[in-house]
Amino acid sequence: MTDYILTAGAILTMDPKNPRAEAVAVSGERIVAVGTLADCQTALPGADMRDSGVAVLMPGFIDSHSHPVLSGLATMPPGYYIAPWVAPTWDAVLAIFQKAIDETPAGTALSFFGYDGLLQNHDAPTAVSLDAIFGDRLVLVFGNSGHTAYVSSAVLRALGWIDNPPADPPGGSYGRLPDGSLDGSATEVPACLALAHPVLAALPGKPLQGAVEYYAYMSRAGITSTSEHTYQTSLKPAYEALAALPSSPLRVALYHMSTEADCGEPFVSTAPQTMLHKRGIKLWADGSPWVGNVAMSEPYLDTPATRAAGIAAGVAGEKMMNYPRERLDALLDEHAPQGWQMAFHVNGDIGLDIVLDAFGRALEKHDLLGTDHRWRVEHVGGARGEQFRRAASLGVVASMGPFQYYYWGDLLDGQLFATETGAGWQRFRDAFDAGVHPSFHNDGSVSPPTPLLNVQTAVTRRTSSGAVHGPDQSATLWEALSAQTINAAYALGTDGDVGSIEPGKLADFVELSADPYAVPPERIGEIRVRGTWLGGQRIDVEEFVEASGQVDHASFEKLRAMGPPACCHHAAHG
Template sequence: MPDRVLTAATVITMDDDLPRAEAVAVSDGSIVAVGSVAHCVAALPAAQLVDTGAAALLPGFIEPHGHPLVSGIATQPPARSIAPWDAPTWADVQAVFAEAIAGSEPGTPLWFAGFDALLHRHPSPTARELDEIFGDRVTVVTDNSGHGVYFSSALIKQNGWDVTPPADPVAAHYGRNADGSLNGQGFELPVLVAVTGPLLAQMGDPLLSAARYYALMSRGGYTSTSDMTYDPKFRAGYEALAAATSCPLRVSMWEMSTTGTYSEPETFTAPDTLLHKAGVKLWTDGSPWVGNIAISFPYLDTEATRTAGIDPAVAGSLESMNYTPAQLDAILDTAAPAGWQMAFHANGDLALDLALDAYEGALTRHGLLGTDHRWRIEHAGAGTRRHFDRAARLGVHVSMSPFQYYYWGDLLDGQIFDHDHGSQWAAFADAVASGACVSLHNDGSVSPPTPVINVATAASRRTRSGQVHGPDQAMTLDEALRAQTINAARTLRRDHLVGSITVGKLADFVELTADPYDVHPDKLADTAQVRGTWLGGQRVDLDVFLAAVGGTDNAEHAHLAEHTKPGCC
């Protein structure tokens, strides 16, 4: 790669020692100078001077909680998206169904990703309803939350489940009719894998689908991401994507605690700067949208919750916990001595209490209190200042989900929960005020990879409809940008490599069409759009990347589909 000096109308570094610059000098994939054009040219006299044309050049956005490979396999073609941002109403969903039926061969299985009973305002489908639409077609509809799957009678017959219905796996269950036969619904990870894995294996090229999601993330401005449900079976797929020309993403891995190998090291053929295993992932509760988060306050009995099948009498109970305290302790006691960074999914306030209790016990037992361990809490939707203060005291990082508020905020406040709890969902300001390191994420494919919308949402408290709930919980714009760049890098323990435009770090950048500090947060997503990204000093060419992945024989990666869970959290 040639040496380059890159310029823009402004360079926003996210480095407190030099917040703004005119240019950045890049050599061998790293930053060697930041400052005036003259200073950067003096550092690299033979460098090409490149005007990026950007109104603002920032460090590449960082996704601290993502699922890029499985999101691609589960949501990109040949799967069809019915997610609420692509098909907002049930009528729109039906139109996608009709197009798929008309545009495919009769014997081809059909896959639809992104159903949401709350936002689509339609009950979760059963085999009976899907049969009425699709006849004898093998059809699967996955829930956007990643916690549900809905399938036709043709799939039940294809698997022989009409003769011998499967037993419920541990921590998951099938929906059943009164006689014990399957009704075409299933919930939680083991059931989703059992239903979707064989189907995905029949459809398309999973590696190319994953590459399409990489490209989607890059178009959103991401240059680093994470896989928060890594399984070693995905290693070869990630290595192939990292080796492709103009690969747009660096990936950090958190291995699921259910694999049996979560405490073991992982090596990759790609450089550590592109792929590395960082930690272990657990889930203390489920999803707000299907009624299985652990909370001390009730779900409301409203038309919205009834349509979504959420029963206030049982939803949000302690039964929503996925682990007992003893099970958490056992996993932590195995992983902590190996030096792994722990990450706990926790949405409800009771789930947060459980996670923080487990963390405090393990950090104490293993002598890690006061060290730079950076263990993590994911989502924290119902988190309060009490939870965030405790996280800060323990040195626990908090990664938050602006998309939960952006897409569901109008329902959270008064239709899912009472105003006192719903309006304070995703309490960004309290999290920052606690002193904890706070980052923002999209949790793809649970929401589109749109970090600019994340920043705008956290700084404005505006939902997709433009309404504002709990305005006191807004971050400042600067805090939100840091949460999507340098703080996200710290949470990934990659801040020595990325997250700011600083000498010695990797030359990863995002080009924006406006200086975000000159735009009101309400207008940010419409004004500060992504023009492109740079990885290691090279401008990412997504056409080249997709052609490189699609132009090879990916048959050896067909197995990826068998282990893929659609949607994650």
């Protein structure tokens, strides 16, 4: 590779010792010097000069919690994306249904992802209502949270379940009519995937292509590193194939699902470790706020919004936990000695109390207190302020979801919960003050990849409507940018290589059309991403997508059987 010196209108390094620079010197994949042009020329004499031509160069954005391959299967063609930011109303969902009917041959199986009863303000589909729209087609509608699925009667017929409805699977349930027959709905992953299987198996197209398109989607948002938080070994060939393509745009850290028998096994791959590595184990404490199964101490309200979404009023409490405490302890005892980073999905404050209790016990038992273990809690939307301080005292880091506040904040405050709880959802200020190294994520495909919008949301506390709730929980711009760069790298254990523009680190950059410090805070999300760099090479997204056409897609047919990401998995563990 050619040595070069790269310049921009400004370089925002995210290194507090040297926050701004005018040039960066790169040799091979790594940064040699950062500072003035003269500094870089001294460090790398004779290097080529390159002007990026953009207003700002920053370290590439990092999404600390995502599901790129499965998100691509769920949201990209041949599937149809109907999430509220694509189809904000039920009428808009119906328009996409009609488009799918019009542009596919009769009898083609159809899959839709992203129904949200709260934001689209509509009752959940049933087999009867889907039949009225689609007739005798195999049709699947997956809920945006990953907790629910709905199918047409043709799917029930294909499964042989019209006259012989099955019992509920462990950890899931089927919706039933008064006579015990199925109504076409399912709740929780085991039941949802059983309903989904006939549709997913019948979909046309190349199974890996959706993952390729989702990688490109994330790259165009400025992301250069991310994670897979529902990793299972069957996904390994897909991730290796993506890492091997020219201009592959993402580094990926893997978090193996604790529900997999081999989750504690070492990871060996043909991909370079800087592109693909196994970091930890993913566990689930509770469920999703949007379907009413988070372990909260505060009650869900009885409002038109909760009634439309089928959320029961009252305190959900500890009964929404996935793990009996003894099972949680057993899992941590099994995997902590293996050296893996533990990462717990948890939204409710009761859930977080239980997770922190279990973490404290396991960390002490296994002599990990005071070490650089970086055990994680994911989402933590309903966390209380003092819980972040307790997490910090244990060395636990928090990966937070500004998207929860941005899209659902108006409903959280006064429609889902009382203002005292709902207005403070995603307590950014408390998290930064506590020192839990907050990072930000979009939990694809629960929300689209929008790192700059995440920054805007944390700084302004503005929702998608422009309303402000809990302004005392806003973050500073530096903090919010850190959460999408160096803090996110810290959460993934890759801060020695990425997350800031410093000598010795990999040359991963994002090009921006404007300086975040030079635009009004409420317009940060409008800044355009002009491109990304990975390991000193500017990413050519089109080359990456085009090269994927040479992959033997037939070898990835089993991907479809896995279904959408279990980002909000809520299964029983005995």
